[in-house]
Amino acid sequence: ADVKRKYLFDFTDHRLTEGYAASSINTDLRTFHSFLGFLQDQGYSVPKSLLRIPSLKQPHPLPKFLTDEQVRLLRDDFESCVSKAEGFRPRRDALLDRAAFYLLWQSGLRKGEVEELRLDDLDISTSLNTGLEQKRLTVRQSKGLKDRTVFMTETTVHAIREYLTVRGAGPTEHVFLYRNQPLSKDLVGIRIKAAGERVGVKVHPHRLRHTAATQLLNAGCRVTSIQKFLGHKELSTTMIYARVHDQTVADDYYAAMQQIEKQLNLPGTQKDTSVPIGESERIQLLGLAERLAQSDLSTKARLEIAAQMREVLSRKEATPFEILTTPSLAFLEAVIM
Secondary structure, three states: OOOOHHHHHHHHHHHHHOOOOHHHHHHHHHHHHHHHHHHHHOOOOOOHHHHOOOOOOOOOOOOOOOOHHHHHHHHHHHHHHHHHOOOHHHHHHHHHHHHHHHHHHOOOOOHHHHHOOEHHHEEOOEOOOOOOEOOEEEEOOOOOOOOEEEEOOHHHHHHHHHHHHHHOOOOOOEOOEEOOEEOOOOHHHHHHHHHHHHHOOOOOHHHHHHHHHHHHHHOOOOHHHHHHHHOOOOHHHHHHHHHHHOHHHHHHHHHHHHHHHHHHOOOOOOOOOOOOOOHHHHHHHHHHHHHHOOOOOOHHHHHHHHHHHHHHHHHOOOOHHHHHHOOOHHHHHHHHO
């Protein structure tokens, strides 16, 4: 009964002044509301005004992704570690790291999905009916407790196959084993982060997933396909990547604005690049035109002369007045025909 609505607002202002994030403050408010609900269940009278304290609006940060150059640096590092590994254990660990990297990047898997992947979830065999190699895997009971099919590139399949040759028999059917045990929590993240430190790239597993979505979007992949590929329940979640960096939107924008500026004839959008044809070019063209007018010329000779005239005309762009007084390409075609 002693708690006033003003106290909660003062608490919020104080937290903001101290530099706390809006998400942290909202968590505190939700915890307090839960406690008030508990008091109500115990028979206490709780003022309704305390139950209607609004949460702070939280910013919607855009997911960060890697540039193509950063991805290349990471890929080259993992490939280098595999080629330089000496001894069975170092090579097995290097192959594990490389396969996990490709699954995170090219297949967009979450870290936990890589850790929980089972041998039965892989479909990298060759179909007897079609002769085509299957390049997909099944993510089971993922976020939202839903299964989904994920496709793999030939590069990813090759990396997994090479790792499986040195995996050995383990106590479980997990694809990835480390020291003969399923991957422990955060091991993938630690090794991905270590690779980033070697090449100067700040990276973690989920950033590779963001990178996969962004690259697919910029390559023209349909956003609904990306939604299914990533296992997003809501399309709005996938559309976040369109806000990050949609190169197709950028290309459409610049092309459209260029057309608009051209239509409006804005200053600075059009330049007069025409250069008068010199006297020597004029004389050369007139001579070629006289030769072209001869009636006994063969078609081959006419085409050769036309090619010479075209070469002269392409050296400098004529002004509208000179086009009227100089043999044009249309004129050449008419004479030849």
